[in-house]
Amino acid sequence: MSTFDTFLAEADALLGPRGLTRDADLTAPWTTDWRGRFHGACLALASPADTAQLSALVKLCAAHRVALVPQGGNSGMSGGATPSPDGKQLLVSLRRMNTMGAIDVAEQRVTCGAGVVLQSLHEAAEALGLRFPLTLGGKGSATVGGLISTNAGGTQVLRHGSMRAMVLGIEAVLASGEVYSALTPLRKDNRGFDLKQLFIGAEGTLGIVTAATLQLAPAIGERVVIWAAAPSLGAARQLLHRCEETLPGAVEGFEVLPQPCLDHVLEYLPEARAPLATRAPWHVLIEAVAARDAPAGSDTDLRDQCEAALACALEDGVVLDATIAASEAQAEAFWTLRESVSPAERAQGPAVQHDISVPVADMPRFIETVSPQLEAEWPGTRAVAFGHLGDGNVHFHMIAPQGVDPATWYAGEAKAISARVHDLVTQWHGSISAEHGIGQLKRDELARLADPVALGLLRAVKSALDPQGLLNPGKLMN
Amino acid sequence: MSTFDTFLAEADALLGPRGLTRDADLTAPWTTDWRGRFHGACLALASPADTAQLSALVKLCAAHRVALVPQGGNSGMSGGATPSPDGKQLLVSLRRMNTMGAIDVAEQRVTCGAGVVLQSLHEAAEALGLRFPLTLGGKGSATVGGLISTNAGGTQVLRHGSMRAMVLGIEAVLASGEVYSALTPLRKDNRGFDLKQLFIGAEGTLGIVTAATLQLAPAIGERVVIWAAAPSLGAARQLLHRCEETLPGAVEGFEVLPQPCLDHVLEYLPEARAPLATRAPWHVLIEAVAARDAPAGSDTDLRDQCEAALACALEDGVVLDATIAASEAQAEAFWTLRESVSPAERAQGPAVQHDISVPVADMPRFIETVSPQLEAEWPGTRAVAFGHLGDGNVHFHMIAPQGVDPATWYAGEAKAISARVHDLVTQWHGSISAEHGIGQLKRDELARLADPVALGLLRAVKSALDPQGLLNPGKLMN
Structure with a gap:
């Protein structure tokens, strides 16, 4: 045998x-x-x-x-x-390990097996007047263990943070087979550095996450979804600051897309309508929410606050035009436009996509500098940047020149473009993986571009925790 | 030579x-x-x-x-x-390395050398309408590097978290002399597990923190300080939940102390007065704050909200009596009572102190169970528990029997009592160090009581990052 x-x-x-x-x-x-x-x-x-x-x-x-x-x-x-x-x-x-503990409503938390599917967690929380604020496209299949191992992001990061911010306790099986068990959350615990952090975003290379205790949030009471037209990305960023100042703790989403991007979406979705008649260099989608348990005795009304903020922004020229979704259906329609950007861009022809981030303050300048630079280096390509302005997380697509042979383009120019985008992001002190992780897709790029000291630390911890190299080898690092 | x-x-x-x-x-x-x-x-x-x-x-x-x-x-x-x-x-x-960068008011953050003193950071932030929300008794000497290396806590943890929550970027010198530099904060970065976490709370055993980029918060506009009398710790905890529900994001401090503790303070501070005429098993000090930039168009008034919440709590018997400080001077006087608990207890005679935490929900039951248990095991001693109910962080003092010889008591019975307190905390899934770290004081207790798997992880990472064992040896672990 x-x-x-x-x-x-x-x-x-x-x-x-x-x-x-x-x-x-x-x-x-x-x-x-x-x-x-x-x-x-x-x-x-x-x-x-x-x-x-x-x-x-x-x-x-x-x-x-x-x-x-x-x-x-x-x-x-x-x-x-x-x-x-x-x-x-x-x-x-880990899919069989999908037991969900009873939700602790008072403490707003729950302990889940690694195999619990995000959608089930959403539903269980909602049934008790709570919510799990992280959400993403793959919620019907993504599991708690995977979300932790990739430190998943999504559209609510601006207010609630990535998965890391929701993890209060972890259980993981180590390379030795020993079980590290720290599911009982303590608000204060200074017995050395925080071991649970090792398993968040480690892509299963340091241990296998088997369960976690997660933070929940109060359910949403009111939601206001805004579409605004901005004269520039800098103005969009100013609008974000104003919203955060005047609606503290309420802004959950702040997405930007350029006019050509919106045009492609409208072409791709023939039944969709532009939220505004105004054409503008940039469009902004804002979601603001108030918790269901609004403060007692509070007379604040989120919609009124939003209207006041927008009126002020219009007056100052920070936005050119703006509208608030009049119904839940219209709010959904606004989000559908945003969520259709990727497929609409794909319909335009071959494109290479990048999930990158730069320091939030540099994002407008980054996009405005790098887009024409890349278009000039590869004539006929078009740079399309859109995404989470509030997080400094750009989805940066480079669309192939008209009429190229897709297979040839992907094998040649697209690879060169990607390497160049990653070079530029690194020069701008950004990340070549904002939310999708490294896996095998970006492992070699990480090795090529990461600070050697950081890479040395990643490898030292890996060797210490998995000396035989048996946990997910070939992922994240070599 | x-x-x-x-x-x-x-x-x-x-x-x-x-x-x-x-x-x-x-x-x-x-x-x-x-x-x-x-x-x-x-x-x-x-x-x-x-x-x-x-x-x-x-x-x-x-x-x-x-x-x-x-x-x-x-x-x-x-x-x-x-x-x-x-x-x-x-x-x-690290004290000479005390350069503070320009505060980025829009992004609410600042990069500081490790030697920057907490008080200087407070003053620099305040001068620009911001604040650094972590504060503690030693703020005139504690440095940014020390606060990070010990993951310092303090009285604002309930709302703002420990030091870890304020650290956006870190620079550290490793055991090899190499510099790990990650001072530019990215809101989203999934290039593997988060390396900066290794240096937070590691007490200088994995690297020497040389600089950090820190999160600031808006300055406080209004502050409401409440003193309440509660029939039980369970009722105090109910009060905390109500305050967090009705004043979301506003409760910054929630401290509890038992009546005998308050009596000792009043004896110790002859000019101080009890905030309430009512005697009660437990007294509660609550601080609620609103940011200076209150939401535009908001009619909420923090004091009104607090009054409404207290009226409701009085009606339901959750509190027996309560008062809101009428002036800044009275608010300070309330806090002076709280801050004098430790010296007042010391004035009562020899005592052994513990900085422990248990899961927040278990804290009332822990105190009510463990205090009589310890007093029975060591006749003549008195258990005094007080502190941050909202964080599950108890300052647990055992006061020596009347008339003991202090030196003999500290060398004998006090040590046995401490070991027993740590045993009990461990049984209750708590931490033997909530906010003060391990250092040399609790190193052997950590080795005795920590989960061997967790201890193995601490040691594996230490060996990987400091193979010669030259960084602060003898601290945190052996």
Whole structure:
């Protein structure tokens, strides 16, 4: 019997038929990432039932030197959960570990297994007048473990922060199979540096997150969705500052897109209408919310406040025009426009996309400087930047020149453009991965561009915590 | 020449006369902690002028295997900045590195050298209509580097969090002398796990923090200080929940003390007066604040809201009596009562103090269960618990029986009591150090009581980042 056969026999005995499969029909959906960019294979698909089983499985892997690839909903953007194509890695699904504890309404928190799906968490919180404020496109499949391991972002980061800000406690299985258990949150605890931070954004390279205690927030009472036209990105940023000053704690979303981008969306969605008749260099989508339990005795009305802020911004020329969604349907229609930017841009032809960030204050200057620079370097391309102005997170697309052969373009010019975008972002003290993580997609770019001291620290911690290199090897770093 | 002599000659050449001294008159104030509990000695006191000098110094230390003890204001509570008594460690003061960058008012942040004193930071922020919301007793000497290295707490944690929450960027010199530089804050950055977290609360064992970019907050516009009498700790906790619901984002302080504690304070401060005529099991001090830039068009008045909340709490029996400070002077007088609890308790005779936390929801039950338990185990002692109910952070004092010999009691019974308190806190899933850190004071207790898996992680990261064990050895862990 080969080592793998021995290992598989022992794993099978440990996990039982529901816990281990090599059936290609069952493993196939999970060995390729959902966007079809990374194609892997696996030794087997393990689905442990609980932390104890996973702990025993990891011990077995350590003894047989079998590498593990943890996976949640397989909805990641960077191939972080796709095994290597050699079929030697064990794919470990956390999806069975989807127990959700009772929600503590008074403390506004809940303990979830790693396999709990974001949508289920939303629903459970909503049923009790609370909410989990992080949301993103893949909410129907993304799991708590994956959200933590990638420090997921989304559209609510401006007010609530990324996943890191929601994690109060963590349980993780280490490379040795030992269980690090710190699920009981303490508001104050100074017994050394904060170990749970090691597992947030580590993409399963330092340990496998098995459960977490998460912070919830009060449900939304009122929501006001605004569409505004701005004369420049600088003006849009001024508008953000004003909104944050006059509506403290209320601004949850602040998205920007340029006029051509909106035009493409309107072309792509024939039934959609422009929120404003005014054409402008930039359009801004703002979402402001008030908690359901508004302060007692408070006479504030969010909509009135928004109207006052916009009137003032109009008068000062910070916005050229603005409207407040008159109904929930109209608010949704505004958001649909924003969410259709990516598909609309794709419909324009081949494009290469970048999930980058720069310091918030530099974002207008970055876009205004870098876009013409890149268009000049690659004649015929068009730079389209849009996204979370409030977070300094730009979705930066470079659209191919008309009439190129997509395959040739992707294999050649697109790669060169990406490298250049990453160079420029690095020069601007930004990040080549704002919210999608590194995975395998950007691993080599990180190695090429990261500060060598930072890279040395990442690798030193990795070696210390996973000396055999069995936890998700080939992801995040080499 | 001995190794030390060679090292000192090279260090002297590197740092110059202002940067290195062996003069006992100059080093003496810094080799003993401010409370006089830990007495050390040092090879020399190094005071590098900037990060480059410190980097070169650490490289020199690494080459000569000389251990370093970083020190800020020497105002720590756990001996974390006091060198060992053998005189073989180099004491490294960060106090000369006290440059403060220009405050970015729009982004509400500032970059400070590690040696910037908290009080200076407060003053600089206030001058521009902002504030740095963390404050504590030692603010006249505590430095930014020390606050980060100990993840300092204080009285504003309830709303603003510990120091960790204020740190947006960090620069640190590593054990190799390399400089990890990440001072430019990005709101979103998912290039792996968050390296800056390693240096927060690490007590200088993983690197020496040299600078940080810190989050500021808007200045306080209105402040309302309340004194309330509560029938039980459970009722006090209910009051906290009501305040957080009706005054969202406004409650900055929520402190509790039992009646005997208040009686001791009034005895200790003969000119002070009880805020209420009512005697009650527990007294509560609440501070609520509104930002200076109150929302435009808002008619809310913090004082009215507080009055309404208290009227409701009185009606429901959640409080027995309550008063709002009528003036800034009275507000200060209320806080003086709270801040005099420790000295007043000390005036009662020998006592052993503990800085512990338990999950917030368990705090009332913890105090009510553990206090009589300990008093029964050590007849004649009295348990006094008070502090930050909102953070689950209890200052837990055990007062010696009347008439004991202090030296004998401290050497014997007090030690046994402390060990027992730490045992109980651990059983209650709490922390033996809520805000004061581990240093040398609690190092052995941490080793005795910490989860071995957590301790293994702390040690693995330490070995990885400081393989020669030269950064503040003997602190936090062995």
